Amino acid sequence: MWRSVASNALTLFIALFLMAGGLLLWAKRQYEGPGPLAEPICLRVEPGASMAVISRELEGQRAISNATIFRLGAKYSEKSGLLKAGSFLVPPRASMEEIVDIVTRGGRSTCGTELNFRIGVVSAQLQLREVDPATGRYVEVLAFDPAGGEIPEDYAALRAAQDLRFRVTLAEGVTSWQVVEELKAADFLEGAVVDLPAEGSLAPDSYEVQPGMARGDLIAEMQRRQAVILGELWERRADGLPITTPEEALILASIVEKETGVPDERGRVASVFVNRLRQGIRLQTDPTVIYGVTLGKEPLGRGIRQSELRRATPWNTYVIDGLPPTPIANPGRASIEAALNPDDTDFLFFVADGTGGHAFARTLAEHNRNVARWRQIEAEQRGQGQ
Structure with a gap:
């Protein structure tokens, strides 16, 4: 009799073990598999909210199939205490695992x-x-x-x-x-x-x-x-640049920033100024003249006067040699990158080309032809009332 009882108990234990294993496997698939959400939602996590609160809200919005599995999965992955306040975009079919990552990884809110x-x-x-x-x-x-x-x-x-x-x-x-x-x-x-x-x-x-x-x-x-x-970009600068300090890089980058709004041109514009610095040619860039007039306090709002081109200010690169003493604006990462890793060109000049970009030249004669074309474009635009 005892042998029969022991055999039945063992059978029951094995059955329960297999059932538990199957249940865990099912729960794992539920946690990691695609969720039921058909359309994206914006999930708001209030300061001080818990995974229990969020799991119920997600279940109510049919973003997850089971709130208990969501909470247990977050606890098992040791993310229950990492919940971040904010508004988060939950994409369609996001798994519970993905949603837990979205609301715990930190960073800026993604919706709301x-x-x-x-x-x-x-x-x-x-x-x-x-x-x-x-x-x-x-x-x-x-x-x-x-x-x-x-x-x-x-x-x-x-x-x-x-x-x-x-x-x-x-x-x-x-x-x-x-x-x-x-x-x-x-x-x-x-x-x-x-x-x-x-x-x-x-x-x-x-x-x-x-x-x-x-x-x-x-x-x-x-x-x-x-x-x-x-600091990061200075460490990755090109060799042989005619600038010796991060501060000079910032000055050059600010000039590049003010000279062009075309992303693909930054490297070429920077190369013109680097080539001029190497050859001891004055930079002759209008934005530095404007900064000498306004000191960065307001847009000039008009064209530069001839008297201003001749006026001696610390920033007027038609008058001074080399770089001005300070930046003329706050340059972005891309312009700093261009100043420290300019394109490899032999350009020395550039002028607007009427498309929002610039025409580049190697010689003064070529540049003068580009300037003449730009003057013609300006005249046509004035004639059309633009």
């Missing part, structure tokens, strides 16, 4: 509503935008110049939304004075910037900020990022 304060070269703009889950792209809801005096009626209500995120974006080529002045209109920041940051020391980039952040702290983060970028 965002107020982006964009500081451009000419003006600043407050942009209220939200991500369309179907496309993953931002859709602009509202945009206005905060310094223009005309604030939309619905701005206050939209500004008070609980899930609103805040961002400050610097365009390439803005000056430090512009950044400090424009940040005064960012009503979600606090405090004053005591000292004007050195020209060129701010990284054109996108910065996610918290309401109430000190403007000085944001400036410090902009400076930190630019220092990291410059």
